[in-house]
Amino acid sequence: MSVFSEEKTHILVSGLVKRYPGAQAPAIAGVDLAIRRGEIFGIIGRSGAGKSSLLRTFNRLELPTEGSVQVAGQDVGSLTGASLMQLRRRIGMIFQHFNLLSAKTAFGNVALPLKVAGVGRDEIERRVTELLDLVGLADKRDAYPAQLSGGQKQRVGIARALVHRPEILLCDEATSALDPESTDAILTLLRDINSRLGLTIVLITHEMSVIHEICHRVVVLDQGRVVEEGEVWNIFGAPQHDVTRALLRTLQKTIPGDLREGLLDQPQASDDRLVLDLHYTGGQGRGPDLAGLVEALGSGVELLFGGIDRIQGHGQGHLLVAIERRGRSDADILARVQSLSDDVRKLGYVPDRI
Amino acid sequence: MSQIVYDRLIEGTIDTLLMIGISSVISLLLGLPLAVLLATTTRGGVFESPWFNAGLGSIVNVVRSIPFLILMVALIPFTRALVGTSYGVLGAVVPLSVATIPFFARIAEVSLREVDRGLVEAAEAMGCSRWHIVWHVLLPEARPGIVAGFTIAVVAMINASAVAGAIGAGGLGDLAYRYGYQRFDTQVMVTVIVLLVALVMLIQLFGDRLALFLNKRK
Ligand SMILES: Nc1ncnc2c1ncn2[C@@H]1O[C@H](COP(=O)(O)OP(=O)(O)O)[C@@H](O)[C@H]1O
């Protein structure tokens, strides 16, 4: 396969099928993916889409039924015993519910992976201290998980996952049990780890905002299949699949109620204004050119609602504008703004004053 | 109370404590590995082996379903072969242990099984072997429950030791039987009851305290 010959591919999934015993439909029904070294790769999809099943084949918590997963060129499915343990030490993992040992302190939890690998006591002391420092929990080393907040528990989880200096970090809904503030802090930490340590991060989430915040590329899964894959700004700017659109709806600001109710299907008075929805996908370096709008339409343009978001340097979003018609036909106005955004839709009419 | 009775009470208490002490240690040393075997060989366990589990489980169930008095009598040849006598403290230790091991193992098994599956998974993901998981995850996480279960088992053992006493094992049970039942000596009877109640309360108190101390989940 051509992708594989590329130096940059870190995890290569080919023809992956995962069928659980007793289940009718396969959880993964033929997935091909190439995750690049050093990127933050997102996996999204509805609940039950197969995200966890996919992720768990990467460190062989699940054995592929068909197809293969290769990590840095090594076929994960063929590993057993000691070589499997070696692989798992190269891949850290964090979980939605943290999965910390309640009977061990923060220090004990982070130390465990080293301890079972036979690392000496001084080395453990040094490494665990370093990791607790990295995640900002130096002062909590003797606290038990029950004494920590959710965000702090996940930090311990991250420290534990990184203690073997892995090359890959897998995150299964790592922020889903956290409040927005802790989520932000954890995402910042992950981004920091990615850029400082050069780790490849694969993360599952059902929160679009998480993908938006830190991922470089994203794959959308549905019923065990890839329905869409690509750069985050691309997928967010121009989603092709219904599932993606449905997932993205949570991020979009809906038109405020008063505006929606005030919209008329047909103009009632001659000075009723035309309402257009200008969509910017962020492609071709085209952002919302306000001066261009005024130039194309004259001065009677009012910005009613909307917003532009920046993802990976691409501005994208929607602007709702009310345009004075001044005797011009709708087709004429549409033609004038056509080249100024990626997609224009006519929503209706509003009175002169709203 | 005569000096003789007084001496017998002291002696009986020491015998009972010895019986319980030795049997407790044996039950812990053999019951805990049995519990680990039962808990880890079930479906989804780290040493999954349903047939082995079913076989072992049946043996445990058979032993547990035999009433202690009958078990003790049935074990007499085995006890003689093992410790040379079926009387006295040593003679009681064998049936007491045989009865307590499967009982304690079943209670400890429940605690081990209740350890969150996610913790086992996290341990696997960090490169733990199956023995690492038993030692570093299952046993420490189940420890408060195991201690509480062991307390229950020891208290149940005190109960059984009185039955054992009545058929030749000595100890407080023997005294109560001889003075209370055969001679209607209420004073000795009441003293024995007070001693037994105190013993049970002490063990329960200590067990509860220890379980609470070990529980870091709160
Ligand atoms: N261990 C398992 N045994 C049987 N079925 C499973 C198991 N794990 C997941 N499944 C099933 O596989 C499908 C995909 O699950 P999962 O990968 O957890 O999805 P997601 O993480 O996207 O919610 C679901 O239908 C789920 O019920």
Ligand SMILES: [Mg+2]
């Ligand atoms: Mg999941």
